[in-house]
Amino acid sequence: MDKFRIEGGRPLEGRVTIGGAKNAALPAMAAALLTAKRVVLRNIPRVRDIITMRSLLDEMGADSSLKGEKQGNRLALQARKIPDPTAPYELVKQMRASVLVLGPLVARFGHARVSLPGGCAIGARPINLHLKGLERLGAKVSIEHGYVEARADRLKGDVFHFDTITVTGTENLMMAAALADGVTVLENAALEPEIEDLAALLNKMGADITGAGTPTIRIRGVSRLEGAEHNIIPDRIETGTFLAAAAITGGHLILDCVEPRHLTAVVAKLAEAGVETRAAAARNTGGPEALEAKMSSPGRAADVTTQEYPGFPTDMQAQYMALATQAHGSSVITETIFENRYLHALELARMGADITVDGRRAVVRGPTRLSGANVQASDLRASASLVLAALAADGESVIDRVYHIDRGYERIEDKLKRVGARIERISEV
Numbered sequence: 472m473d474k475f476r477i478e479g480g481r482p483l484e485g486r487v488t489i490g491g492a493k494n495a496a497l498p499a500m501a502a503a504l505l506t507a508k509r510v511v512l513r514n515i516p517r518v519r520d521i522i523t524m525r526s527l528l529d530e531m532g533a534d535s536s537l538k539g540e541k542q543g544n545r546l547a548l549q550a551r552k553i554p555d556p557t558a559p560y561e562l563v564k565q566m567r568a569s570v571l572v573l574g575p576l577v578a579r580f581g582h583a584r585v586s587l588p589g590g591c592a593i594g595a596r597p598i599n600l601h602l603k604g605l606e607r608l609g610a611k612v613s614i615e616h617g618y619v620e621a622r623a624d625r626l627k628g629d630v631f632h633f634d635t636i637t638v639t640g641t642e643n644l645m646m647a648a649a650l651a652d653g654v655t656v657l658e659n660a661a662l663e664p665e666i667e668d669l670a671a672l673l674n675k676m677g678a679d680i681t682g683a684g685t686p687t688i689r690i691r692g693v694s695r696l697e698g699a700e701h702n703i704i705p706d707r708i709e710t711g712t713f714l715a716a717a718a719i720t721g722g723h724l725i726l727d728c729v730e731p732r733h734l735t736a737v738v739a740k741l742a743e744a745g746v747e748t749r750a751a752a753a754r755n756t757g758g759p760e761a762l763e764a765k766m767s768s769p770g771r772a773a774d775v776t777t778q779e780y781p782g783f784p785t786d787m788q789a790q791y792m793a794l795a796t797q798a799h800g801s802s803v804i805t806e807t808i809f810e811n812r813y814l815h816a817l818e819l820a821r822m823g824a825d826i827t828v829d830g831r832r833a834v835v836r837g838p839t840r841l842s843g844a845n846v847q848a849s850d851l852r853a854s855a856s857l858v859l860a861a862l863a864a865d866g867e868s869v870i871d872r873v874y875h876i877d878r879g880y881e882r883i884e885d886k887l888k889r890v891g892a893r894i895e896r897i898s899e900v
């Protein structure tokens with residue numbers, strides 16, 4: 472298992488290029504199952520979860536080819552036939568987003584078999600609403616031997632109201648409804664930019680979707696979908712993580728290839744905490760935008776509550792907590808999306824942070840001097856928060872289980888090294 476060794480205390484200075492959004496790329500890849508034609512996706516991040524999704528599609532019988540940075544990180548997918556529409560436990564347990572194949576498979580092939588994901592480090596994370604929604608569209612759903620079995624001759628459009636806002640649930644049903652008979656209306660849908668990006672891809676494939684990015688999405692089903700080419704949006708969480716890295720090290724970073732409109736809540740909270748963020752000249756004229764971040768004053772405590780988009784993202788909570796350890800005063804963090812997303816707090820405390828967790832609320836008292844320590848990553852964003860803390864700490868830290876960070880950050884150590892961090896990967900075979 473790989474580890475990171477980090478020598479803290481160096482301000483980060485320079486430019487970092489942000490990759491495509493993992494959480495937009497995963498549903499876009501699943502969408503390729505909706506057509507026999509070729510779907511070409513650009514700006515695919517080279518992260519572990521994308522490799523897992525590709526293995527899943529390959530195993531089911533799809534063809535895929537991935538080209539590197541020079542070709543725009545281009546992934547071509549073609550699912551002519553899917554002999555076995557099964558997402559096996561071995562892959563689903565590695566990545567819950569595998570469940571995104573459920574809607575497309577039932578809609579196009581009339582049958583899907585997807586392992587139930589089971590427990591997760593950050594909360595229970597059931598998929599009951601994905602299943603309820605598919606039933607509403609006429610699928611027969613049963614659970615057998617740990618697998619969801621869903622069958623339907625042809626799905627039929629209907630109105631479905633989500634009791635809880637769910638990102639992948641909205642994506643799954645949007646994809647299923649794209650090939651259903653008639654009109655589907657999804658109410659209380661998730662508003663995340665990744666939903667809009669998926670709808671844009673599906674519409675390029677010939678779907679008829681309006682309202683993505685609002686709480687009510689209307690999908691008029693079509694009988695078949697075609698191939699398409701699509702650029703994945705920039706990763707707003709990777710962007711936020713590097714904004715926090717600039718701030719926590721007292722450095723100054725310019726982030727290229729970002730979409731500042733997707734980071735309004737994060738930028739506003741960082742401003743409250745004393746981090747100055749502003750638009751910068753993009754390196755490639757005409758390309759995506761750039762954002763610049765630096766600490767404008769000593770860090771100030773600021774309370775934060777995670778919310779669905781456009782609120783402050785739960786996927787930035789752990790990184791914000793690391794930053795709050797350096798702020799003057801007490802920051803109250805309230806996690807409303809997942810019930811168990813504070814495992815990083817205990818590890819941060821091992822580095823000297825003063826954090827009290829009580830249920831969904833955490834109080835971080837700062838500033839505290841962080842000192843390097845051996846710590847363990849528990850999930851993707853928790854590991855990002857430990858990297859941030861280690862960058863700000865005195866002395867050396869060793870972060871174990873960095874496979875978690877590889878799931879969603881592309882060679883983060885290389886990007887950090889280029890802007891002055893002392894970080895190395897220790898590979899153990």
Ligand code: EPU
Pocket residue numbers: 494497567568594595596597598599600601602635636637638639640785786808809810851852879
């Ligand atoms: N929920 C239900 N029933 C369902 C679905 C969800 O009760 O059928 C609950 C969940 O338990 C949770 C809440 O609804 O309490 C929101 O979960 P959601 O379904 O929105 O999460 P998700 O779709 O499984 C995506 C991201 C996560 C991100 C969340 C919240 C992808 C592939 N994953 O997960 O990303 O934290 O939305 O924004 O898009 C990450 O990248 O680190 C990550 C965990």
